[in-house]
Amino acid sequence: MDLKNKIFTGHALEILKEIPDCSVNMCITSPPYWCLRDYNTNPAKWNDGWEGELGAEPNFEQYINHLCDIFDEVKRVLKDDGSCWVNIGDTYGGSCLGITSGGKVKGKTSFLPDNLDYLPRVAHARGKHSKSLLLIPFRFAVEMMNRGWTVRNVIIWHKPNATPASVKDRFTVDFEYLFFFTKKKKYYFEQQFEPIKDSTIRRCKTGCGINKGANYCGLKKENFEKVQQKILDGTIKGRNKRTVWQISTKGYKGTHFATYPQDLIDTPIKACCPEGGIVLDPFIGSGTTAVVAEKLKRNWLGIELNPEYTQLAEERINAKS
């Protein structure tokens, strides 16, 4: 099976089963969030009897299990030094996105059509924790740990251009999570840097405020002196990259929605996949992962359930946009 630079159309769980063990370097993806959108994909049959799409389960426990069943397969196909990055958002209980507890759709909703028999259950499940964040990203991360993954970082993706909310009794949410999991404790990782603050450079150059007290910018004196020398020589690459990343959302002109920005996945790919390696995205949507992987001289492998999105992604990848 040639795994390079192809999108397989089908259910992620089924397609992943066809991929040999230890064959990809990293996975980066954004799965459908629970109860948020209808991707108009064909219902699939799960082992627990659920015949519906991922993200439209009657409760979030079932959604997390389905998701983690897919990531069990991702773990199998990852090389032993591989890692897995997952962008996943949260949901407030009770809002039901215009679905009443009787299962009727009130007005315009981006979610499910109203002729599905599980709709009342979905509405009910969301109603259970009315007004509360459901903490789905963390429930998911805990289940991933239970299934053997190591959680190395939680990245906060801060969106400076987040959509304003009309709420007045809480704050407007302007971030999402990006989880960094590894298969084993030792893994491929190319350190990534960010610019050193001007104030630190100034202090290093002048020595001002450094030598009087025990404050060596949080470093031991001897390490500080090494860093200071590199700053003075101009040979330092920067400081180790931090975990809050400020990246604006960017609309994509194609018909797919819920794309992630190219800048969000650039750093993880550089850090966790060597040049010439393979980046897997089991929910590739409009193909953002493939576009960035190609720009960074990595191979990629995508899976997408909806054939229309596969076609859209292929056109986008060919256009390198």
Ligand SMILES: C[S@@+](CC[C@H](N)C(=O)[O-])C[C@H]1O[C@@H](n2cnc3c(N)ncnc32)[C@H](O)[C@@H]1O
């Ligand atoms: C949040 S979108 C991914 C967007 C992508 N990161 C991008 O930038 O375009 C999730 C995608 O997963 C697809 N999907 C939903 N259920 C799936 C399944 N069981 N297997 C594979 N793909 C699935 C949806 O059709 C949708 O395109």
